[in-house]
Amino acid sequence: MAATTTGLKLYGIARSRAMRNLWLLAELGIPFEHVKIVQTYNKTLPDEVTSRDTEFLAINPNGRIPALIDGDVTIWESMAINLYLGRKYGGPLGPVDLGEEGQMTMWSFWATNECEAYAITVHESSMAKSEDWQQTPKAQAAVEHLDAPFSVLETALSKTGYLVGSRFTVADVNVAMVIFYARNASALFERYPSVARWYAAVTARPHFQLVMKMREG
Template sequence: MGLRIYGVLRSRATRPVWLAKELGLPFERVPVIQAYRLERPDAPDAPLNTASPAFRAVNPNGLVPTIDDDGFVLHESLAITLYLACKHGGPLAPRDACETGLMTMWSLWAATRCEPHALTILQRLPASAKDHDPAAARAAVDALREPFGVLDAALRDGGGFAVGARFTVADINLAEVFRYAQPASGLFDANPHVQRWLAACQARPAFREMMAERETEPL
């Protein structure tokens, strides 16, 4: 069966797909769309979505991404990327228990400390956003000033990357959260190490390939 990744690329499925491309892993992607994006997710002709019984049989939480790796089913994007990196090794994976701890730490920090505010920026700051809300966006930017400074100092002192002075799975997990905050350009201008790091992450061929595929999907 090999590796199967469930989820459209306008979701957190970007994380395992980017990692799989970095590792050169063959995989099948099953494009499961979020049910909230469909007018009638239960319609007989609806595309496979997070409310579809067929997908709920794979992930009863009804969330993407999920992977099936030769029968091993795993949910949650950060758990998936950390698992795949550890399984396949190489420079993206932790080299020892200390690096395992650090990669887990940064991944959880990104998800809990930063992602809610970064998503608010993405959804509320652009004038073209359906839910444009300048006040909510400003509050989110203010909430991220301190975390941006924390990461900026860590990158400055750590050789330009989150762990081990090299590009790893931790950088993928962080970069995909910080991508959401890119409409708030002032945060990046004030934190040059974060700005350079994210640009380097997004210049990688695997990221560019993933994003090119993402752009072919409907909004």
């Protein structure tokens, strides 16, 4: 019997880590309510609710987006949200057994622990109005730190082109959305062709492109 989505709500905006949840929800094609909660520093309109407002703190007392409500279940943390959605509603995007569930969790934790901080540094450096941003010490150090995890990713992707079960899954969404922050580090992608092919393929998917337009809108 298929799981129902009564009362499914995602809190956040595309220009945040909620983007990875919006992408997965689009891929799953399940109905949900998108409640736009902005970071305090992104508030531009007086009636916008921020992640530090009382009504959202009742959902996530950490005051961070995203958050998910599914009936009587509340989940914080974008990776945990996607793993939950994959487990409950994922079909072929979710795990077929405990082994795949463990691998999807492994890759999600790996991306967060091994890549995300350095990838965000690359992203922040690339936002500078400078053509030689990649030559700054901060950016160079971040790219150097990312070389080892990119090598790990290259080895994994060279086998089947995907991370788990030889197909596109929640693991690819979660890891790609971390690598997303390092997308302007061209030297890394040139050095690791399997990573480059995989990233190009998954981000060419129509639902990623749809959510990217939301982010840029």
